[in-house]
């Protein structure tokens with residue numbers, strides 16, 4: 135065997151290098167991009183195949199990642215909490231294929247609007263599997279949720295009155311929980327910090343407001359009290375906020391039983407589990423959370439004298455890391471202060487950087503050399519449309535592909551047609567198989583439901 139043949143054989147026998155030589159599956163290519171090997175020719179080939187076949191900007195989700203996240207949460211919690219129910223918060227990613235995948239894993243549906251209720255039904259959920267949370271529900275939404283037998287997560291005394299009236303009209307009992315504002319700060323970004331006292335969400339524990347709501351509901355024959363709910367925020371990376379919240383919620387559970395004789399079916403501690411958005415970022419794992427929560431839960435349950443079912447309802451945790459946003463470089467511009475890489479996506483495609491100053495890793499496909507400090511600038515006509523700021527990345531040029539990592543949650547679901555740009559396509563990858571789970575929007579769709587006719591007087 136020649137030296138060259140020998141070294142090739144050696145190369146092929148090393149698993150780490152294998153992907154560089156052989157053609158990786160789409161799943162392997164996505165994982166390689168995550169592991170900062172987007173420069174590998176094989177990996178680049180996979181991304182170019184996707185971009186050429188389906189266009190850019192393009193959302194690509196990895197099915198294996200989503201299933202892995204579900205398994206991780208279940209294996210952390212199921213052994214420690216005998217009464218457990220996990221729901222998926224649809225708003226993180228509302229694609230029916232994604233929701234269907236999570237439903238196939240036995241997860242319930244946590245929804246925030248009539249549209250999400252109908253989406254859940256379309257995917258196969260029964261009305262009774264649905265939990266409807268919103269701080270501002272309209273009459274139509276309340277009507278539909280009661281009709282379907284969903285749990286209405288009631289956010290105010292005012293809403294309780296509306297739910298009672300509608301249930302009476304339908305001659306049905308409405309299943310409810312109250313969303314509790316526990317007054318806990320889990321140390322996350324302000325815009326997604328929902329359980330602090332000044333937030334718009336929930337009935338405050340403070341001042342006995344939540345307790346009084348249960349007292350009121352108990353007098354209403356049209357209302358069936360099923361649980362208590364809270365959701366203290368999103369992208370939470372430490373356990374302490376959850377532990378404090380659990381203590382407070384279980385204190386309420388005890389109070390409700392001791393003083394009002396109410397036994398709750400469930401206590402929902404919300405979603406919010408954070409994911410790593412940066413290389414090397416350490417975040418709380420489901421195992422960390424389950425382990426820390428177990429003694430707090432056991433103690434609270436013992437004090438209350440019974441055990442409600444623990445409900446959890448993450449969104450981002452299941453789908454965030456599964457998503458890869460593939461975009462193309464239009465132009466590169468050097469200015470006296472900065473170098474801008476102008477791409478074919480913007481905050482209409484991925485809102486999080488502009489809205490929350492969120493950090494998403496960016497990889498340059500097929501390039502490893504000549505690092506330069508750049509801003510990745512969107513194609514929306516707004517100064518704030520920067521997808522990534524001050525990043526040291528291999529030099530990119532017109533036509534190159536970039537991939538934005540961890541775009542599976544609050545990515546497409548927040549996308550808009552602002553600047554008259556049609557919505558991107560979404561793909562699901564399973565190994566080397568790929569399915570279009572949402573076709574790319576069309577220019578003609580920009581005009582749907584519109585007319586150019588004037589308002590003429592009769």
Ligand SMILES: *Cc1c(COP(=O)(O)O)cnc(C)c1O
Pocket residue numbers: 223225226244246267365367368369404405406407447448449450451543
């Ligand atoms: C958004 C939301 C969730 C999911 O939050 P994540 O941070 O994505 O886990 C869960 N519950 C409620 C009430 C929400 O509004």
